[in-house]
Amino acid sequence: NGSTCIAKGAPLLHSPAGLPMSTAAASAAPTGFESHRMGFRKHHVSTLNVMLHLVLTPMGLLGALAALARATSPETASTAVALYAASLAAMVPFPLFVASACASFAIASACAHMQLSYAAAAGLVATSYFGQDLAHWITGESTYQSSYQQQSDFLSLLAQHTYYLLPLALDAAHAAGIASGVLLWLTPRNDVLFTKLVGEKAKASITCLRDWVVAQKPSETCTTHWWALELPQPQKEAFETIADGTEMKGMFFERFASSQYAVESLAGMNEVYVASTVHNKNSDTVFFMDHVDGPYMLYPFCYVYRTLVAITHNTQISTVFPMQPFKVAISDGEVIGLDFHREVHRIESDPSKPNEERRITCKMHYVVYPKCLGPVGRYLGYLTVKYNEKFRYLFVNTISAQTLFWKFMTKMVLVGTELTFRMEQRLGLNNVVFFLALASLHAYFGNYFFLAATSFLHHVKAIAAFYHRHSTSMGKLQRDSILTKSLAFAQMAFLYHKHLDTSSDTTSLGLVVGGLALSTLAFARLGLTRTYFGSELGVLEPKREHGFPYNVLPHPMALGSLIALAGAQMLPGLRVEVPWLVPTHAAFTMVHLFQEIFDVHA
Numbered sequence: 001n002g003s004t005c006i007a008k009g010a011p012l013l014h015s016p017a018g019l020p021m022s023t024a025a026a027s028a029a030p031t032g033f034e035s036h037r038m039g040f041r042k043h044h045v046s047t048l049n050v051m052l053h054l055v056l057t058p059m060g061l062l063g064a065l066a067a068l069a070r071a072t073s074p075e076t077a078s079t080a081v082a083l084y085a086a087s088l089a090a091m092v093p094f095p096l097f098v099a100s101a102c103a104s105f106a107i108a109s110a111c112a113h114m115q116l117s118y119a120a121a122a123g124l125v126a127t128s129y130f131g132q133d134l135a136h137w138i139t140g141e142s143t144y145q146s147s148y149q150q151q152s153d154f155l156s157l158l159a160q161h162t163y164y165l166l167p168l169a170l171d172a173a174h175a176a177g178i179a180s181g182v183l184l185w186l187t188p189r190n191d192v193l194f195t196k197l198v199g200e201k202a203k204a205s206i207t208c209l210r211d212w213v214v215a216q217k218p219s220e221t222c223t224t225h226w227w228a229l230e231l232p233q234p235q236k237e238a239f240e241t242i243a244d245g246t247e248m249k250g251m252f253f254e255r256f257a258s259s260q261y262a263v264e265s266l267a268g269m270n271e272v273y274v275a276s277t278v279h280n281k282n283s284d285t286v287f288f289m290d291h292v293d294g295p296y297m298l299y300p301f302c303y304v305y306r307t308l309v310a311i312t313h314n315t316q317i318s319t320v321f322p323m324q325p326f327k328v329a330i331s332d333g334e335v336i337g338l339d340f341h342r343e344v345h346r347i348e349s350d351p352s353k354p355n356e357e358r359r360i361t362c363k364m365h366y367v368v369y370p371k372c373l374g375p376v377g378r379y380l381g382y383l384t385v386k387y388n389e390k391f392r393y394l395f396v397n398t399i400s401a402q403t404l405f406w407k408f409m410t411k412m413v414l415v416g417t418e419l420t421f422r423m424e425q426r427l428g429l430n431n432v433v434f435f436l437a438l439a440s441l442h443a444y445f446g447n448y449f450f451l452a453a454t455s456f457l458h459h460v461k462a463i464a465a466f467y468h469r470h471s472t473s474m475g476k477l478q479r480d481s482i483l484t485k486s487l488a489f490a491q492m493a494f495l496y497h498k499h500l501d502t503s504s505d506t507t508s509l510g511l512v513v514g515g516l517a518l519s520t521l522a523f524a525r526l527g528l529t530r531t532y533f534g535s536e537l538g539v540l541e542p543k544r545e546h547g548f549p550y551n552v553l554p555h556p557m558a559l560g561s562l563i564a565l566a567g568a569q570m571l572p573g574l575r576v577e578v579p580w581l582v583p584t585h586a587a588f589t590m591v592h593l594f595q596e597i598f599d600v601h602a
Helices: 023-027 033-042 047-071 074-090 094-114 118-139 154-163 165-175 178-186 200-215 233-243 246-253 283-288 371-399 404-426 429-445 449-454 457-467 474-499 506-526 556-569 572-577 581-597
Strands: 193-196 224-227 261-265 271-274 303-310 317-321 326-328 334-339 346-349 360-370
Touching: 033 154, 033 165, 047 074, 047 094, 047 118, 047 165, 047 178, 074 094, 094 165, 118 371, 154 165, 165 178, 178 457, 193 246, 200 233, 200 271, 200 360, 233 360, 246 261, 246 303, 246 334, 246 360, 261 371, 283 346, 303 371, 317 334, 360 371, 404 429, 404 474, 429 449, 429 474, 449 474, 457 474, 457 581, 474 572, 474 581, 506 556, 556 572, 556 581, 572 581
Parallel strands: none
Antiparallel strands: 193 334, 224 271, 261 360, 271 360, 303 334, 303 360, 317 326, 317 346
């Protein structure tokens, strides 16, 4: 990702060509871009911090340029940008010069188009300056300016810092692997966590809990639960030893950076759980259905995780994750963690692999949140604990319902569980809310906002998932891709039909129909799972397809899409109304095609 291992006490500098310099040469290196680059990188390691700077830095430059254009003339501002970009040619490595020049001219174009007032320009500059300080506070990283503000040549260093700010931000983005980070953010993620407890304290605690549960002789016809806070003192301490252990926290910090996220135990939800291998259409049936545990799947930026710690040896009962898809039978200290409010799962019992003893697990719960959003994260934890208490009351009364009311509530639990799963499986509640939000913004902005915001999402998700294949959820990828591609196709079909004259646009229609037919044949040959990277994600064995159309044409699915797009672009009315739509689709298609050809992935 662009990071470099450096021996302590021997900082690595780079020559203007971007090549490492020897220690001797580095000690004699003049102050300039190289010294600023190394200092700037040290204070911009967080991907979030760098991403915010990539937005805020051009914003501030746009504001400054807009003020200059108002004070002088747009031509003077454009000339200043050209001179600035040219001056960087001799000061920074060539790739950074090219990137900085492109960014500079993009800012100049935006300035000329927007014609901002003095107030708007000042607002952009202020937002940029204070926003960058806020970004450092959010991510817990000190500012680069703070590293030299006590020096005697502070003003000179500040002037250099300001002059190099744009290439410094772009360089930090490269060093932080920001492109990979953005793609990972766009990837439909597999957020299931795994670890295994191997420490002696954890093993002793597992033995303590197992022996106590077995002595209680739990029911064999329904599940049994004990709140962790109500356990006898020795078992309570054993439970807490596991829950607060470094092995459990380490599992989270492999997924969430410890410098940016806090992980706190939710003791009010923790319990010891003994599984049942049967269910009698009571609320225990929920565990054997695809379900999500909690209701707060739309709560932003924060997570509640339910972790299952296997206390006994287990071969019979598996936890199934249909959106990934995979299943696992945790056993003997193995741990699996799932997003309480978002991850669809169920349990399965395999009578052909019977357990010698009851399956006992500890359910341990944690709230995970960005450190800068402490109150927001802890509030999600509070809401989840309260929800769990209410649902636990409902659950206990519907395990063996006796009255007509509780029998009715049992039915409601099962129906609600099924409907929630179907919504999540087919659409994804996050997707529904996202598209509704875009529709609301479109009502305000108009001018094809919704079309532009939704037409290319399936391309982006395909590129991101192919690149971050080891972090991708197959089920979520298929769901999101089908949904976003269907929406994009429907809008394109509407615009095409609007401008199509069947009497004169026969060539265009023939290309569109032929291209779509070719893509459809290719899709049918591969099937849904292989089309959406089934072999790359490890779901299917790699296989070379020799049937039609793959035995005649290379990459027929992409080729068919490009042929159909070429046909659509032939309509004059479509080109005039949305001149950017078809070329952008074609560009994304080509990018992903080359990604597949050259197997570009993390």
